Amino acid sequence: xxxxxxxxxxxxxxxxxxxxxxxxxxxxxxxxxxxxxxxxxxxxxxxxxxxxxxxxxxxxxxxxxxxxxxxxxxxxxxxxxxxxxxxxxxxxxxxxxxxxxxxxxxxxxxxxxxxxxxxxxxxxxxxxxxxxxxxxxxxxxxxxxxxxxxxxxxxxxxxxxxxxxxxxxxxxxxxxxxxxxxxxxxxxxxxxxxxxxxxxxxxxxxxxxxxxxxxxxxxxxxxxxxxxxxxxxxxxxxxxxxxxxxxxxxxxxxxxxxxxxxxxxxxxxxxxxxxxxxxxxxxxxxx
Amino acid sequence: xxxxxxxxxxxxxxxxxxxxxxxxxxxxxxxxxxxxxxxxxxxxxxxxxxxxxxxxxxxxxxxxxxxxxxxxxxxxxxxxxxxxxxxxxxxxxxxxxxxxxxxxxxxxxxxxxxxxxxxxxxxxxxxxxxxxxxxxxxxxxxxxxxxxxxxxxxxxxxxxxxxxxxxxxxxxxxxxxxxxxxxxxxxxxxxxxxxxxxxxxxxxxxxxxxxxxxxxxxxxxxxxxxxxxxxxxxxxxxxxxxxxxxxxxxxxxxxxxxxxxxxxxxxxxxxxxxxxxxx
Numbered sequence: 097x098x099x100x101x102x103x104x105x106x107x108x109x110x111x112x113x114x115x116x117x118x119x120x121x122x123x124x125x126x127x128x129x130x131x132x133x134x135x136x137x138x139x140x141x142x143x144x145x146x147x148x149x150x151x152x153x154x155x156x157x158x159x160x161x162x163x164x165x166x167x168x169x170x171x172x173x174x175x176x177x178x179x180x181x182x183x184x185x186x187x188x189x190x191x192x193x194x195x196x197x198x199x200x201x202x203x204x205x206x207x208x209x210x211x212x213x214x215x216x217x218x219x220x221x222x223x224x225x226x227x228x229x230x231x232x233x234x235x236x237x238x239x240x241x242x243x244x245x246x247x248x249x250x251x252x253x254x255x256x257x258x259x260x261x262x263x264x265x266x267x268x269x270x271x272x273x274x275x276x277x278x279x280x281x282x283x284x285x286x287x288x289x290x291x292x293x294x295x296x297x298x299x300x301x302x303x304x305x306x307x308x309x310x311x312x313x314x315x316x317x318x319x320x321x322x323x324x325x326x327x328x329x330x331x332x333x334x335x336x337x338x339x340x341x342x343x344x345x346x347x348x349x350x351x352x353x354x355x356x357x358x359x360x361x362x363x364x365x366x367x368x369x370x371x372x373x374x375x376x377x378x379x380x381x382x383x
Numbered sequence: 384x385x386x387x388x389x390x391x392x393x394x395x396x397x398x399x400x401x402x403x404x405x406x407x408x409x410x411x412x413x414x415x416x417x418x419x420x421x422x423x424x425x426x427x428x429x430x431x432x433x434x435x436x437x438x439x440x441x442x443x444x445x446x447x448x449x450x451x452x453x454x455x456x457x458x459x460x461x462x463x464x465x466x467x468x469x470x471x472x473x474x475x476x477x478x479x480x481x482x483x484x485x486x487x488x489x490x491x492x493x494x495x496x497x498x499x500x501x502x503x504x505x506x507x508x509x510x511x512x513x514x515x516x517x518x519x520x521x522x523x524x525x526x527x528x529x530x531x532x533x534x535x536x537x538x539x540x541x542x543x544x545x546x547x548x549x550x551x552x553x554x555x556x557x558x559x560x561x562x563x564x565x566x567x568x569x570x571x572x573x574x575x576x577x578x579x580x581x582x583x584x585x586x587x588x589x590x591x592x593x594x595x596x597x598x599x600x601x602x603x604x605x606x607x608x609x610x611x612x613x614x615x616x617x618x619x620x621x622x623x624x625x626x627x628x629x630x631x632x633x634x635x636x637x638x639x640x641x642x643x644x645x646x647x648x649x650x651x652x653x654x655x656x657x658x659x660x661x662x
Contacts, residue, residue: 258485261478261482261485261486262486264475264477264478264482265475265478265482265486268475268476268477268478269473269475271438271457272469272473272475273486274438274456274457274458274461275436275438275457275458275461275467275469275473276458276461276467276486276487276533277458277461277462277487277489277537278458278486279456279458279459280458
């Protein structure tokens with residue numbers, strides 16, 4: 097029983113991390129048709145900015161806020177500076193985001209070295225709690241809480257605000273949104289900012305999760321985030337949430353009950369099976 | 384009657400993926416009434432409309448209300464007062480009817496009036512009852528009502544409707560026609576339409592495209608009365624179920640004014656008389 101609880105909660109913790117990365121990725125792709133390979137770089141920026149602030153003695157909360165803000169700013173800069181100029185040119189777009197995705201980790205290595213840096217985890221988050229007899233690291237619960245808050249925030253934004261309405265409509269038919277007299281580019285920048293913020297938050301909290309930050313962290317998480325986005329249906333935040341949970345749990349359970357490493361493989365098998373059975377993803381949407 | 388038409392299109396050219404779709408389309412849309420844009424399938428009607436709106440890359444000159452707009456992005460042009468009903472209706476399936484309409488509201492500086500829901504609900508009472516229904520679950524006719532309603536909410540100065548009756552049941556066609564007729568009393572309409580009975584009922588002027596060029600411009604009644612010209616230009620030998628009453632005699636014109644200025648010699652061919660040449 098306690099093993100099941102442990103695997104479930106740690107699986108959900110991993111899924112939470114995936115969701116933070118995938119939610120922005122999914123919205124960006126759904127609305128803008130941009131495959132943002134630089135999303136991992138935004139996560140790394142958030143992770144290093146948080147680590148930088150935390151290791152200089154700012155409190156943990158302040159460091160996370162700082163890291164998220166820096167990641168958000170980087171996302172806006174990326175959208176305004178590079179992506180916006182290339183909307184009609186998907187090939188160049190892919191090249192640019194891949195380039196940024198490679199350059200940022202390289203830059204981080206150049207400044208702080210390619211070795212992982214230990215994250216100064218506050219004592220309150222380093223411990224464990226007992227849940228139904230299982231010993232759960234606190235940071236998993238922190239991640240789950242953060243992901244639930246981000247999900248609720250995104251749902252409120254999408255469901256209750258005019259910008260959210262524009263984003264939902266834009267995911268369906270971007271051209272028609274502009275034909276109603278709406279400058280959809282403002283929604284693009286906003287979605288990039290939101291996606292960047294969630295990814296940077298993933299980086300900040302990932303520092304606690306992994307106990308360290310390293311320049312390649314974002315890129316390895318990005319692969320699973322893409323799996324989650326495809327499974328959840330491009331452009332669907334709820335789909336991304338559902339798929340994150342599935343991927344996190346499958347990975348955790350498979351890694352425990354079979355040979356280590358088979359969990360990662362089973363995720364890919366799961367994706368392949370889903371794509372064969374339901375090409376539109378879990379939510380039945382095809383962007 | 385002002386000398387300047389509301390919309391003045393000249394030498395509109397569109398190239399998509401290396402293919403020349405439009406080779407210099409030119410016509411005027413009068414400042415009142417309905418102007419029909421006709422032509423066989425593939426003549427370039429939808430591309431012309433999309434080109435005017437900037438939804439496809441285009442060159443040439445498009446003057447709206449006296450100002451050149453060919454360099455404007457779509458949203459900025461639309462905000463000058465254009466309502467667009469696209470060929471596929473462009474209704475957002477995942478949003479509710481109310482959300483579809485709310486999206487079309489234009490707020491902010493430069494927008495004087497409140498969105499005119501009274502008019503929309505008077506014309507389409509169904510939309511009020513179905514406000515919370517997902518637009519994707521509506522019938523084709525109901526979706527078309529949403530699409531037309533979106534153009535009536537704002538104080539638009541031109542409505543562009545691309546085949547609004549396509550694929551609709553006859554009863555719904557009549558309903559859509561009434562709505563368009565009503566809209567046209569206040570706002571000029573550029574109407575792409577294959578249903579010639581509807582064109583006869585609504586349009587004062589018509590523009591015929593063929594192979595990406597303007598083949599003919601002139602009064603709609605004149606073209607439709609000339610059976611051979613209509614056949615050559617529009618290819619209407621085939622039997623399309625038309626409603627209401629497709630008798631040539633039943634020419635009802637809601638607007639009789641606004642015939643294009645005969646002195647404008649933009650087109651390589653003289654306007655006013657149907658021409659079959661060059662087809």
